[in-house]
Amino acid sequence: MSTSTLDRDLAPAPAPASLLNDFSIQVATVNGSGSQSSNLVLLHTLFQMGIPISGKNLFPSNIAGLPTWYTIRASRRGYIGRKKEIDFLIALNPDTCRDDVQGLEAGASVIYDEPLKLSALRSDLTYYPVPFDKLVAPVCPVAKLRKLVRNMIYVGVAAHLTCMEMPEVERALRRQFKTKPKAADLNWAAIQAGYSFAREQFPQPDRCQLQRMDGTRGQIVIEGNAAGALGCLFAGVTVVGWYPITPSSSLCEYLIEYLKRYRRTPGGEATFACVQAEDELAACGMVLGAGWMGARAVTSTSGPGISLMSEFVGLGYYAEIPAVIFDIQRVGPSTGLPTRTAQGDLSFVATLSHGDTRHLVLLPGTVQECFDCGVAAFDLAERFQTPVFVLSDLDLGMNHWMSPPFTYPEKPMDRGKVLTAEDLRRLKGDWGRYRDVDGDGIGYRTLPGTDHPAAAFFTRGSGHNADAKYSEKGADYIANMDRLRRKWEGAREHLPAPLLEHDSSSGVGVIAYGSTHHGMVEALDQMREETDLDCAYLRVRAWPFARSVAEFVRRCQRVYVVDQNRDGQMYHLLLADLGPELGARLRSVRQYSGLPVDARSLSDAIRAQEAAARPLK
Amino acid sequence: MSTSTLDRDLAPAPAPASLLNDFSIQVATVNGSGSQSSNLVLLHTLFQMGIPISGKNLFPSNIAGLPTWYTIRASRRGYIGRKKEIDFLIALNPDTCRDDVQGLEAGASVIYDEPLKLSALRSDLTYYPVPFDKLVAPVCPVAKLRKLVRNMIYVGVAAHLTCMEMPEVERALRRQFKTKPKAADLNWAAIQAGYSFAREQFPQPDRCQLQRMDGTRGQIVIEGNAAGALGCLFAGVTVVGWYPITPSSSLCEYLIEYLKRYRRTPGGEATFACVQAEDELAACGMVLGAGWMGARAVTSTSGPGISLMSEFVGLGYYAEIPAVIFDIQRVGPSTGLPTRTAQGDLSFVATLSHGDTRHLVLLPGTVQECFDCGVAAFDLAERFQTPVFVLSDLDLGMNHWMSPPFTYPEKPMDRGKVLTAEDLRRLKGDWGRYRDVDGDGIGYRTLPGTDHPAAAFFTRGSGHNADAKYSEKGADYIANMDRLRRKWEGAREHLPAPLLEHDSSSGVGVIAYGSTHHGMVEALDQMREETDLDCAYLRVRAWPFARSVAEFVRRCQRVYVVDQNRDGQMYHLLLADLGPELGARLRSVRQYSGLPVDARSLSDAIRAQEAAARPLK
Amino acid sequence: MPTTTSTPASTPSPKVNRIGLPATDYRGAKTTLCAGCGHNAISERIIDACFEMGIDPHRFVKLSGIGCSSKAPTYFLGRSFGFNSVHGRMPSIATGAVLANRTLQALGVSGDGDTASIGLGQFIHLMRRNLPLIYIIEDNGVYGLTKGQFSATADLGAKQKSGVINELPALDTCALAVLSGATFVARSFSGDKKQLTAILKAALAHRGTVMIDVISPCVTFNDHEGSTKSYKYVLEHEEALQEVSFVPAFDDIAVDYDPGTTLDVTMHDGSHLRLRKLAQDFDPSNGQQALDVLTAAHQSGEVLTGVFYLDTTKPDFVQQLGLVGEPLAHLPEAVVRPPRAVLDEVMASLL
Amino acid sequence: MPTTTSTPASTPSPKVNRIGLPATDYRGAKTTLCAGCGHNAISERIIDACFEMGIDPHRFVKLSGIGCSSKAPTYFLGRSFGFNSVHGRMPSIATGAVLANRTLQALGVSGDGDTASIGLGQFIHLMRRNLPLIYIIEDNGVYGLTKGQFSATADLGAKQKSGVINELPALDTCALAVLSGATFVARSFSGDKKQLTAILKAALAHRGTVMIDVISPCVTFNDHEGSTKSYKYVLEHEEALQEVSFVPAFDDIAVDYDPGTTLDVTMHDGSHLRLRKLAQDFDPSNGQQALDVLTAAHQSGEVLTGVFYLDTTKPDFVQQLGLVGEPLAHLPEAVVRPPRAVLDEVMASLL
Numbered sequence A, B: 001m002s003t004s005t006l007d008r009d010l011a012p013a014p015a016p017a018s019l020l021n022d023f024s025i026q027v028a029t030v031n032g033s034g035s036q037s038s039n040l041v042l043l044h045t046l047f048q049m050g051i052p053i054s055g056k057n058l059f060p061s062n063i064a065g066l067p068t069w070y071t072i073r074a075s076r077r078g079y080i081g082r083k084k085e086i087d088f089l090i091a092l093n094p095d096t097c098r099d100d101v102q103g104l105e106a107g108a109s110v111i112y113d114e115p116l117k118l119s120a121l122r123s124d125l126t127y128y129p130v131p132f133d134k135l136v137a138p139v140c141p142v143a144k145l146r147k148l149v150r151n152m153i154y155v156g157v158a159a160h161l162t163c164m165e166m167p168e169v170e171r172a173l174r175r176q177f178k179t180k181p182k183a184a185d186l187n188w189a190a191i192q193a194g195y196s197f198a199r200e201q202f203p204q205p206d207r208c209q210l211q212r213m214d215g216t217r218g219q220i221v222i223e224g225n226a227a228g229a230l231g232c233l234f235a236g237v238t239v240v241g242w243y244p245i246t247p248s249s250s251l252c253e254y255l256i257e258y259l260k261r262y263r264r265t266p267g268g269e270a271t272f273a274c275v276q277a278e279d280e281l282a283a284c285g286m287v288l289g290a291g292w293m294g295a296r297a298v299t300s301t302s303g304p305g306i307s308l309m310s311e312f313v314g315l316g317y318y319a320e321i322p323a324v325i326f327d328i329q330r331v332g333p334s335t336g337l338p339t340r341t342a343q344g345d346l347s348f349v350a351t352l353s354h355g356d357t358r359h360l361v362l363l364p365g366t367v368q369e370c371f372d373c374g375v376a377a378f379d380l381a382e383r384f385q386t387p388v389f390v391l392s393d394l395d396l397g398m399n400h401w402m403s404p405p406f407t408y409p410e411k412p413m414d415r416g417k418v419l420t421a422e423d424l425r426r427l428k429g430d431w432g433r434y435r436d437v438d439g440d441g442i443g444y445r446t447l448p449g450t451d452h453p454a455a456a457f458f459t460r461g462s463g464h465n466a467d468a469k470y471s472e473k474g475a476d477y478i479a480n481m482d483r484l485r486r487k488w489e490g491a492r493e494h495l496p497a498p499l500l501e502h503d504s505s506s507g508v509g510v511i512a513y514g515s516t517h518h519g520m521v522e523a524l525d526q527m528r529e530e531t532d533l534d535c536a537y538l539r540v541r542a543w544p545f546a547r548s549v550a551e552f553v554r555r556c557q558r559v560y561v562v563d564q565n566r567d568g569q570m571y572h573l574l575l576a577d578l579g580p581e582l583g584a585r586l587r588s589v590r591q592y593s594g595l596p597v598d599a600r601s602l603s604d605a606i607r608a609q610e611a612a613a614r615p616l617k
Numbered sequence C, D: 001m002p003t004t005t006s007t008p009a010s011t012p013s014p015k016v017n018r019i020g021l022p023a024t025d026y027r028g029a030k031t032t033l034c035a036g037c038g039h040n041a042i043s044e045r046i047i048d049a050c051f052e053m054g055i056d057p058h059r060f061v062k063l064s065g066i067g068c069s070s071k072a073p074t075y076f077l078g079r080s081f082g083f084n085s086v087h088g089r090m091p092s093i094a095t096g097a098v099l100a101n102r103t104l105q106a107l108g109v110s111g112d113g114d115t116a117s118i119g120l121g122q123f124i125h126l127m128r129r130n131l132p133l134i135y136i137i138e139d140n141g142v143y144g145l146t147k148g149q150f151s152a153t154a155d156l157g158a159k160q161k162s163g164v165i166n167e168l169p170a171l172d173t174c175a176l177a178v179l180s181g182a183t184f185v186a187r188s189f190s191g192d193k194k195q196l197t198a199i200l201k202a203a204l205a206h207r208g209t210v211m212i213d214v215i216s217p218c219v220t221f222n223d224h225e226g227s228t229k230s231y232k233y234v235l236e237h238e239e240a241l242q243e244v245s246f247v248p249a250f251d252d253i254a255v256d257y258d259p260g261t262t263l264d265v266t267m268h269d270g271s272h273l274r275l276r277k278l279a280q281d282f283d284p285s286n287g288q289q290a291l292d293v294l295t296a297a298h299q300s301g302e303v304l305t306g307v308f309y310l311d312t313t314k315p316d317f318v319q320q321l322g323l324v325g326e327p328l329a330h331l332p333e334a335v336v337r338p339p340r341a342v343l344d345e346v347m348a349s350l351l
């Protein structure tokens, strides 16, 4: 069946400009009901129409039967953070539909399953009752398939109401079912059924309207975890030790897919080893063992796994072993909310493990940076001979983000300071694993197997001197610890640099990091447009901080530091680093509901504090 | 043989007043050589003579054959911190004797094993060569016992040279060998042999002299770990889960001894359960399981164990389960220096586990406080329904400290907010585990087995609402997290209060904690006496801080915060808590050689910084 | 050969049980597991067994780790205290809890991932201590909650939904339990109502560690062709070692049985576990033989169910520790805080 | 029946070995363990075996956990890389290391505390993967380094120096290894120079996980009356399952043996492990039988030594994963960083 039977001319007229290409659609269903395909068809249709989008899945920590919400945001201005208000609800979950409807702002629209009888709930909404079961039956004669196909009905209804281009809907659908043409046909029929029904029943166009624009050309749509996995792939990772945990699992699962596909020799041999470990302790141990051996090794986990890796990470720090650890943060403490997002592991990770430790922590804020940090982390780990953390979160990792395509790493791999047998011969064997030859706190290492009588050294987590000999001497200990601190300080300017995302001479600044970025950008516009408050915005992308962070703060009177955690973890890291004098300019803004941070809440919070500090014009 | 043959009149005349009852004796041996008995005889002799003492064992992470140093300090002024300078060396270890001698200050005295021929090393020392083997042979005919008895020779030699009262020596010895009178006789003979030899060979008295005084009346000598164990005993602990690790093992081992002895019913049944767990994760889990059930449960560990307990501690925090965890700190990171002391776990423990967590941390500074905190920790854990940490360290935990006897806990046990079946009947079953009924953030709990249909609730580390039902709702999460923070804030004034150890109007203050106290007291005197710098001194004894900490800082211009770690962990906790304004007055002083902190290093460090801040008079 | 069971199959359940509670008092919250999940059936069997045995819900505690299986305790015995702890560490939580109150009946629920991967060390050490506890593994060969990765009980050669083949040998949790010191070791199937209920009742009568590995298909991730933990596979390959029935002590019925074909084991509480021999001659008091049949079943690809090992004589951990009868958790201050004289005595020894 | 061994006992060691190195090149730092500690004897045997087999020290890596035993690698093969990691977690470190460079020979040294308590889960999972590695447990039944607490291999009824009796059953690491998937499982005694050296040499010739539990008395904390891991006890109770000898591939000597009494196993590298039957008829390719003799020995209080299980056919983990021949650690950028076209392809699929 072709789309030509659907006449664009019959589509409703465009709606008020305010919601043109600028609204959010929320689909409320039950998980395990297969609505994700429908949602992705919607998402991709908009994207193909050139409309900037983002897709966020709010799902329960459970496999099937509990409420799930998928929210697609269309934003002609290109905002891809979460929008607080839902403009268009597709209510299919009997358990939540009442709450879902009650939560809407006045004027919103609701497609709902007719038997749910929602229209009596409020009079300030636009309702589109749809008899899903009735519509799906003729389209899908096989009763047991109906549950899946049923969800496509709402695609058709929404397509009509919001004026999607049906050829793009079909393209998006067929892309989704690339390998299953039969399923594609069936689903397409369901979409059309919904479309036809809507066209007949709801001739009036909805105020949420879509129109082709040129906002997505050349862009891709990807999850942060897939991006991170690609980063590892192109970083040349060879050993992966992992243990499943939401929201981190998909990073390693994507990575395994990519490795299987792109990293076999012509003879079919694997140039990688992936091990599903027995737990996170073992996963981390495998990474350290491999890193010690000279391989590029990675693991990915989330909060509970980070806690379990504590001891090993301390070993990695003290014995100076390269390792890359992704932490796709979820809401803690403890098991917490495994399917909600947060930035709650930051300060724990920064100094993970007992004793004095300081790690390198990268803070990607976009999917592109998930890729870039993925690549960079391995270079840094080998250069600084230490565990490097990449702190992503559920929002960044598991949601769908629009992004420019990633750029191929131009720099050759930096394998760090490694002495070969030849080097040792040149040095006449005179070297010491932990000697600070270059004054940067970084020693030279040899790799097991190096064919020189002086190559071998003994690696240990207990006290050692510059020549890697066991030592309990205070002086050796102090020298070693001071060198480690020096090494860490020296990393400041080698990590992803802070980005001055927006400059302003207002004297008011904000510092944000990670996935907060997307809400922040929009919040800045809101503040500027609505209240003339023009904040400078520095996005921090790593710890320890580059010196430019202090420079930024020095140029401001007040700097709002935004954290997605209860205790203002970034605020405290900054205060500790800047010291009390500059630190006195910092103000903490915290959001920790488990939902991706939205612009409105941010701008409200900053404005409230700013109003207390000085009256706004 | 009685002591009457030894004539006090023949003892050398008292030495210059400066070293009268004021010097340190260091015994340098090989571990596993059994010198500890001799050292304790020396220690107790001085103590019995009324001379304030402390005994510190510097031992290797190894069982036998490596260098060990035991240092006894006599201090007529009652200083019991480490003294940097050794005044009197007993050099028995061929491997280290040269370094040991070279490290002495001019004027020091050296007893050494004659074959070591040390007297040629330096000319500014007083040497007492002793032919140990020759002396021991006639005393101890059984050759294989000689290795042990040999060490008693130096007791006799030192006794003569420093004018110990021989009856006290004998009393100390017999106390040491209470259950083995034969061994006591043998050893006594060796002491006497050493004494006689010295009396003949070294008629000149040493400048290190002892004289009975009244500085120890009513005091006890004990290790901090024994004190902590006693605290647990009198706190009524019932479940102990532990895993051996230096320097923590002896706490649980003492505790088991005490429990076996003092905590059986008349019928011989145990009112306690002690389990040597398979690792620290399990030990912590056992404590949480028992705490959930309503028992008072404890574990003790050191750095690596703390790292391993991270995940469980987060569970305890979030599910709100009482638990007491001793961390007897050693030098980290990683395995580090297992037999050296540090305060390096402070900040890690304070917010242990992923996500936003804040624990209660007690910081005993004396053995008496190890006891008191031991008792208090259980009350606090049950009152605040949360894990409570007691941070001791190797110096405090394993060394010998003089102390006033401990006082029996006057307050009845505080079992916290527990609802009985009767309470529930009264409430008609209307209660919720995490409801904040009293506004202090602390809910009421019921204990498993409570006989009421509404008693049961479900404990979990995942999201829950005030009624302990599973919840993924943002509002429930925020309410819960905010309440937890409120609870923690509310604990400030219920923890061991900061002690104003010394007041001064100089505007210069110091803050110290834990075992640093003993060096601090002496350093303050040094600064006052030597340079007129009179610092006020606040000793912090818990985190979160009581409000009086801010008041103290407010009264000073500069406050030196002393840490036994590299990164100034207490300094940073204070800065974060006081905020930048007051925090600007803080200065960090750090000592981290692994040795107990000594007064001289402290006063030097503070004076150096103070000199930079303003010229001293 | 007459055998009797008290499963509802043979006698319709009365309105209330022997302690006067209706069956509904043994139910829990509505399950959130997938419809058809084996774990739900196990919950039903636990409800049946506890109801029929007249377990007092407030004297019963439920402990678990993390996973779909570990969620299950929310869905039965809602009037009992429950503790859903962290992944793989239920054994230590249970150890502390049981020692703190020896008078309650404890049930631990775990998954194959929870037990055989991350929790393996704690699992074996719990068995070794013979802690009085019923330990159920709801065994589906995959990590359900994290979407279907193989667990360490997945059989060699089993196929994942995605087609990936498992190349590692399965750990046999029953063999490990026998080897480590558990005193009651069994395997059953979530779909075998009669056998599982009988085993659960016997478990409730045992003093010591009961380890029951219950094959419990995951309909969402491991119920396809090529799986060896699917309903189809287990139905086709289940081989019962015995016909298991249970006669509770309070059911004062003398029932004849033929000692030649049926083994009668008297449990700690005076009830009887009856094992009617099927294929082979098997002595459940012989650990050696248990390992033998388990190894053999493994090699043949059979799903062998039944009671593999039973020792009613070995002291449990609480007895080994010589604990007082009253719960440690409830001992009064007068008992747990030694008198002033004790402190004086200790202080005197340190002077 | 003539058997031959290449232990120094039978043929005096030459000045240099077949790769031209003197024995001193196989020594390590001076031991800091107690004089008489069994662990020192094991180090000597490792030195002997490596020297005699002509192992290239720079192609050998030593990994360990924490404990007196785990310190031992410092005291042998000083020219080899070593990694003294954290307590109980050597298996995962070793797994990463071996996968990163499959061409090196890896030796893991652990203690009974390190392995059977804190490290039990990792231990079993390493066995299950059949990682190519020699895993030695220096087994003294106590935690030496923390001063003599019982470990999980302490026998039921064993007495501590302080008089405390162990009330928990010992875990048999050999039985666990057999059950979990190791392909070469043996037990020996630090004092049995001939047997231990022969087993170590065979271990060096095996491809897959070799697990050798070596009873290694702790003279300081567990060598007293009442201990079942003392020199005296082991000397009195050792029962060898076979007389073990080893004929390396490079020793091109054809030696007669009687196949009726001696089993000859050809190892991966063409060398021969010869097992001369002693008391019983025993087939080391039968895991079942291995568990049987181990259980029996356990019950009789015997210290049964010998090779319990050997499977030279099962693919090891490296083979299972289908790794390239070159070390992953050394693959050049051109091999591990896919070309630009691959990124383009992936990006195109996401448009």
Ligand SMILES: Cc1ncc(C[n+]2csc(CCOP(=O)(O)OP(=O)(O)O)c2C)c(N)n1
Residues within 6 Å of the ligand: A243, A244, A245, A246, A280, A304, A305, A308, A335, C066, C067, C068, C069, C070, C086, C087, C110, C111, C112, C113, C114, C115, C138, C140, C142, C143, C144, C145, C146, C151, C218
């Ligand atoms: C420390 C930690 N690591 C990982 C996870 C993620 N996780 C949750 S459940 C689960 C596996 C559960 O498998 P299983 O025990 O077999 O239970 P099932 O869901 O199959 O019933 C994992 C890995 C976690 N919660 N905690």
Ligand SMILES: Cc1ncc(C[n+]2csc(CCOP(=O)(O)OP(=O)(O)O)c2C)c(N)n1
Residues within 6 Å of the ligand: B243, B244, B245, B246, B280, B304, B305, B308, B335, D066, D067, D068, D069, D070, D086, D087, D110, D111, D112, D113, D114, D115, D138, D140, D142, D143, D144, D145, D146, D151, D218
């Ligand atoms: C996480 C952790 N817990 C505890 C310790 C303390 N510890 C050091 S060695 C050891 C036991 C070693 O016993 P075993 O492995 O049997 O070695 P042995 O000393 O007997 O040779 C322990 C518990 C540690 N280093 N790390």
Ligand code: SF4
Residues within 6 Å of the ligand: A063, A064, C032, C033, C034, C036, C037, C038, C039, C068, C069, C140, C144, C145, C217, C218, C219, C220, C221
């Ligand atoms: S995913 Fe599998 S194990 Fe989990 S609830 Fe569904 S069927 Fe059960």
Ligand code: SF4
Residues within 6 Å of the ligand: B063, B064, D032, D033, D034, D036, D037, D038, D039, D068, D069, D140, D144, D145, D217, D218, D219, D220, D221
């Ligand atoms: S303590 Fe025991 S195990 Fe450790 S070195 Fe000494 S004898 Fe060996």
Ligand SMILES: [Mg+2]
Residues within 6 Å of the ligand: C067, C069, C111, C112, C113, C138, C139, C140, C141, C142, C143, C144, C151
């Ligand atoms: Mg499972």
Ligand SMILES: [Mg+2]
Residues within 6 Å of the ligand: D067, D069, D111, D112, D113, D138, D139, D140, D141, D142, D143, D144, D151
């Ligand atoms: Mg040991």
